[in-house]
Amino acid sequence: MSKQTKLNIGLFGFGVVGESLWQVLQRNTSLNAKISKVCIKHADKVRNAPGELFTTDPDVVLNDASINVIVELIDDADAAYDIVTYALKNGKAVVSANKKMIATHLPELLAIQKEYQVPFLYEAACCASIPVIRNLEEYYDNDLLQGVSGIVNGSTNYILTKISEEGIDFPTALKQAQDKGFAESNPALDIEGTDAVNKLTILLIHAYGIVSQPERLTYSGIHHIADYDAQYAREKGYEIKLVAHAHKLDTGDVAAFVFPQFLKKTSSLFHVKNEYNGVIIESGLADKQFFNGKGAGGYPTASAVISDLSALRYNYKYEYKKLYNQHPATLTDDFYLRIYVSAIDGIEIPEVIFEQIEEWSGNESRSYVVGCIHFSRLVESSWWKAKGVSVILLPDAFVTLEQDKILQQEEVLIAD
Numbered sequence: 001m002s003k004q005t006k007l008n009i010g011l012f013g014f015g016v017v018g019e020s021l022w023q024v025l026q027r028n029t030s031l032n033a034k035i036s037k038v039c040i041k042h043a044d045k046v047r048n049a050p051g052e053l054f055t056t057d058p059d060v061v062l063n064d065a066s067i068n069v070i071v072e073l074i075d076d077a078d079a080a081y082d083i084v085t086y087a088l089k090n091g092k093a094v095v096s097a098n099k100k101m102i103a104t105h106l107p108e109l110l111a112i113q114k115e116y117q118v119p120f121l122y123e124a125a126c127c128a129s130i131p132v133i134r135n136l137e138e139y140y141d142n143d144l145l146q147g148v149s150g151i152v153n154g155s156t157n158y159i160l161t162k163i164s165e166e167g168i169d170f171p172t173a174l175k176q177a178q179d180k181g182f183a184e185s186n187p188a189l190d191i192e193g194t195d196a197v198n199k200l201t202i203l204l205i206h207a208y209g210i211v212s213q214p215e216r217l218t219y220s221g222i223h224h225i226a227d228y229d230a231q232y233a234r235e236k237g238y239e240i241k242l243v244a245h246a247h248k249l250d251t252g253d254v255a256a257f258v259f260p261q262f263l264k265k266t267s268s269l270f271h272v273k274n275e276y277n278g279v280i281i282e283s284g285l286a287d288k289q290f291f292n293g294k295g296a297g298g299y300p301t302a303s304a305v306i307s308d309l310s311a312l313r314y315n316y317k318y319e320y321k322k323l324y325n326q327h328p329a330t331l332t333d334d335f336y337l338r339i340y341v342s343a344i345d346g347i348e349i350p351e352v353i354f355e356q357i358e359e360w361s362g363n364e365s366r367s368y369v370v371g372c373i374h375f376s377r378l379v380e381s382s383w384w385k386a387k388g389v390s391v392i393l394l395p396d397a398f399v400t401l402e403q404d405k406i407l408q409q410e411e412v413l414i415a416d
């Protein structure tokens with residue numbers, strides 16, 4: 001595609017993001033891009049755009065030879081996969097925001113891109129307005145990238161912020177996140193951590209060349225966090241956030257997971273509020289770099305789609321450098337984490353699984369244990385996924401057993 005080629009777009013989906021994209025492209029003339037057809041599911045819905053733009057027949061868009069770019073912004077991951085693969089195989093560039101579709105079909109999508117050599121861009125699929133994918137792909141060399149961690153789901157961050165700062169209840173905060181267009185149409189994907197782990201799966205390929213599957217990664221959402229846990233956080237001066245982690249260990253292998261985490265004021269992520277996302281990239285030479293921006297909503301997500309459209313003008317494609325040009329890293333479960341576990345009365349926290357216990361307490365309705373655990377203990381068990389149990393990472397979650405012993409000794413000295 002040359003700089004002069006007009007981007008003639010066939011759009012799938014006219015929800016919050018699709019409509020925002022339409023509005024922005026109406027105003028933006030510098031991009032030389034036009035949406036000429038929009039495929040939607042429900043013909044009878046009133047929409048804020050001319051009626052002749054819309055069709056319910058995907059073939060009308062996919063087989064229109066004048067359309068050279070497909071922008072896929074629909075909800076249904078299976079239908080999205082069919083649309084995207086058909087378009088790529090027929091030589092149309094594709095821009096997508098569908099994290100679930102990309103994460104669950106990564107191997108197939110990699111193979112299609114390799115075979116057909118057509119651009120497939122999806123910056124909007126991770127952290128909306130934060131340019132994290134292209135950054136990891138282009139800027140950070142594998143050897144130097146020590147870790148990527150962040151708040152990658154706007155809805156859960158919005159809910160946790162509203163609960164913590166305004167004292168509103170979980171269902172009300174969730175309803176607000178839905179009304180503002182941040183939540184997935186099935187909000188369980190947000191609150192149970194599935195959306196975050198889908199995004200982590202995508203980040204892993206660009207950060208470390210790891211082709212994984214969301215089911216391979218261990219994760220939890222915010223749905224089991226109890227008032228009791230929030231009280232513990234307040235007493236310690238922590239905020240609770242849902243954080244995705246990918247860290248390179250001394251062995252060169254990568255630890256990756258999503259869990260709620262207690263954060264101290266000194267963490268950049270502590271200050272990420274509402275629907276904002278925040279990503280910390282740790283690099284060997286540059287130490288920590290922090291990206292903060294809106295992670296959900298129509299215009300922030302459309303901004304990433306527009307950036308991808310703009311990248312198509314200079315024939316940009318992901319090269320998956322870490323996968324194809326370097327030695328891809330491997331996932332491991334062989335590391336220790338400091339965690340807090342709380343459980344309602346009647347559910348026993350299996351203390352034997354802790355290598356070392358730092359703190360424990362409780363009342364007649366709930367108790368907690370803080371300690372160091374080998375990560376494989378969580379991977380191999382499911383007791384911690386039960387209703388009435390919450391697992392929350394400590395602020396300094398990664399430790400060796402020796403470090404944990406030292407931390408315990410310090411705690412004892414402070415207590416003395």
Ligand code: HSE
Binds near residue numbers: 127182183195296297
């Ligand atoms: N439901 C998603 C979120 C939308 O809240 O982050 C953006 O991916």
